[in-house]
Amino acid sequence: MKYFLAALILYASPISAHADAIEKLKTFITATHSAQANFTQEVRDQNGKLIQKASGIMQFQRPGKFRWAYQKPYEQLIVGDGTKFWLYDVDLNQVTVRKLDAALGSSPAALLSGSNEIERGFALTENGSRDNLEWLQATPRGQSGKEQDSSFNKILMAFNIHSELVVMELNDMFGHKTVLRFSDMQHNPKLSDQQFRFTPPKGADVLSE
Numbered sequence: 599m600k601y602f603l604a605a606l607i608l609y610a611s612p613i614s615a616h617a618d619a620i621e622k623l624k625t626f627i628t629a630t631h632s633a634q635a636n637f638t639q640e641v642r643d644q645n646g647k648l649i650q651k652a653s654g655i656m657q658f659q660r661p662g663k664f665r666w667a668y669q670k671p672y673e674q675l676i677v678g679d680g681t682k683f684w685l686y687d688v689d690l691n692q693v694t695v696r697k698l699d700a701a702l703g704s705s706p707a708a709l710l711s712g713s714n715e716i717e718r719g720f721a722l723t724e725n726g727s728r729d730n731l732e733w734l735q736a737t738p739r740g741q742s743g744k745e746q747d748s749s750f751n752k753i754l755m756a757f758n759i760h761s762e763l764v765v766m767e768l769n770d771m772f773g774h775k776t777v778l779r780f781s782d783m784q785h786n787p788k789l790s791d792q793q794f795r796f797t798p799p800k801g802a803d804v805l806s807e
Contacts, residue, residue, distance in 0.1 A: 619734035620722050622757045632659040635783035637666075644773030656780075662698060663794040677796040684796040693798045696807045720753075731756035731765065 634657045641650040652671065658664040661680070668674040673688035678698055685694040718739070725733035736753040749770055756765040762783065768776040798804050 618724055619732040619755065619757050620724060622732070622761050623722070623734060623755065623763075625761075626763065630660070630785060632786050632789050633657070633783060634787050634789070635780045637781075638779050640777045642775050642777075649774070657789055657793055659789050659794060665793050675796070677794060679794050679796065684798075686796070686798070686802070690803075691799065691801060692803045692805065694805045694807065725754060729756075731758055733757075 634655070636653070637656050638653045639651070640648060643649055652668050654666060654668040654670070656664070656666050662678060663680050664676075664678045666676040668676075675684075675686040675688070677684040677686075681698055683696045683698045686692070720736040721739055723735050723737075725735045727733065733754055733756045736755065738750060738753075750768050751771055752769050754765075754767040754769075755763055756767075758764050764780055766778045768778075770776075
């Protein structure tokens with residue numbers, strides 16, 4: 599069973615190794631305008647059983663443009679062009695398209711590839727140190743500032759000694775945990791606008807939500 603989450607995660611620029619995790623995240627939001635990295639993704643159920651494992655390449659360009667290309671075990675492409683959210687399942691030759699704002703909400707993409715007003719959508723708290731990493735927790739807010747009904751109850755982010763975001767944990771309302779790990783990241787690379795455009799392949803079923 600394929601269980602791909604559009605958990606769209608980006609990367610932090612190097613800053614002082616003595617900064618706490620929240621400060622590192624805010625610096626990333628300000629300083630990182632584009633990024634590219636390899637990623638691995640694991641999804642586990644509420645009992646810790648592995649449901650899905652995947653890997654691929656992620657690119658993003660702020661504000662609101664991103665491209666996640668899942669390569670193994672199945673090919674799937676997720677593109678945000680700044681206006682629309684596209685999800686293409688290669689095996690099914692099926693495309694799902696939604697308005698970008700409606701698709702993202704208080705998601706990791708909204709957290710890291712959106713505007714600089716990060717604390718408007720998320721409550722940030724320090725989450726201590728473990729595994730030689732500094733952690734923070736981001737909890738989605740509602741319009742009134744209270745926690746909203748969201749796909750994710752909480753999002754954890756971990757920074758290494760070099761102040762790079764290397765792990766992200768996404769906890770959803772069903773008790774599933776998605777863990778993303780990043781490697782070979784490039785900060786502020788020059789990316790083609792074409793990377794963030796998507797045209798449904800000929801013959802593909804297109805579903806609008």
